[in-house]
């Protein structure tokens with residue numbers, strides 16, 4: 001069994017920090033590396049800078065025990081796990097600059113026998129690029145792209161598929177796809193994950209592992225696009241889409257998702273583009289799904305505007321601006337975009353009910369938008385737009401809501 005006495009986690013965000021904390025909680029020394037000094041200071045004081053249930057408790061415990069420390073300077077370790085951002089650029093191609101700079105930072109401290117794992121969601125070929133950047137910086141060491149199983153440094157891609165809100169549980173319980181650049185890389189990576197993962201570790205190569213993660217999110221995106229397209233068709237044909245989906249789903253082999261105002265978050269709305277940009281001619285359906293889902297917020301916006309237009313003084317209450325139900329995450333949120341465009345159109349007064357935040361996001365700066373309670377909205381607004389199916393909204397009296405003009409993009413009423 002390979003020994004991992006010291007593990008370095010590079011990038012201490014939503015993925016890296018829980019990963020570092022869980023590994024440290026198994027008694028392994030973990031050194032977290034991040035470019036963000038304030039995050040490093042927060043972690044070293046035993047606190048957390050991101051919202052994730054129970055993460056604060058685990059981090060405090062492992063920092064107090066001396067098992068986890070954070071730093072801005074690379075230090076030697078037996079394994080390096082890279083969890084830096086991989087956004088897309090204006091042309092929808094993946095921005096690998098964070099991975100490249102992480103490679104340059106850890107390269108000087110690499111030693112023969114080390115394992116480097118890329119956890120960031122990446123386009124096919126990114127792990128090979130990472131290995132090339134490392135090799136360029138360390139010509140004195142051998143890497144799997146040239147030395148295969150005999151390489152001094154092993155490199156693998158092991159994508160992360162945890163669900164925010166359940167990260168600590170899913171980090172341990174989910175199955176993992178382990179894509180080594182050689183058999184030796186996969187074997188070594190498995191022995192690291194076995195230290196904290198109870199799920200199955202499934203071996204493949206790096207390219208398939210990269211594609212697996214992108215495929216999972218594209219599968220979701222395409223299925224959501226199908227539901228969203230159906231909702232638009234149903235509006236045109238005067239059919240209730242919610243009833244339709246329920247009926248169709250009584251077929252034993254049909255399982256249609258519910259339509260919504262679009263697709264949000266930084267995974268499903270982003271990752272399919274990595275496939276499209278790698279195979280633009282071939283990825284027709286995946287691109288179309290992205291376009292259908294990206295068009296949906298504009299469609300809902302127009303519905304709200306038309307509904308509000310019948311009032312002399314429209315007062316529009318947007319219910320929810322998070323990217324999905326019962327979270328405070330506003331990243332890439334279609335509900336937020338719809339609300340912003342509504343306020344920019346100056347069609348009337350815009351109120352926001354978002355039980356998961358205390359103040360409006362910076363994106364609304366300079367716009368006339370008020371954050372209010374459900375009760376205040378029910379008193380003041382004549383037009384309602386359900387943009388997120390938060391549990392609080394499901395408790396609104398449907399009889400009261402029936403007195404309002406309603407655009408219900410989540411079908412909760």
Ligand SMILES: NC(=O)c1ccc[n+]([C@@H]2O[C@H](COP(=O)([O-])OP(=O)(O)OC[C@H]3O[C@@H](n4cnc5c(N)ncnc54)[C@H](O)[C@@H]3O)[C@@H](O)[C@H]2O)c1
Nearest residue numbers: 011012013014015034035036083084086101102120121160
């Ligand atoms: N958040 C999720 O739910 C989730 C789920 C699955 C996969 N992923 C993927 O995991 C990766 C990380 O996502 P995240 O949500 O944790 O991002 P994040 O923005 O929360 O965290 C990234 C961290 O990396 C740090 N960083 C940036 N450049 C660095 C560098 N050169 N060296 C060291 N640190 C650096 C940042 O300061 C930040 O703290 C992405 O590829 C993402 O697509 C995220």
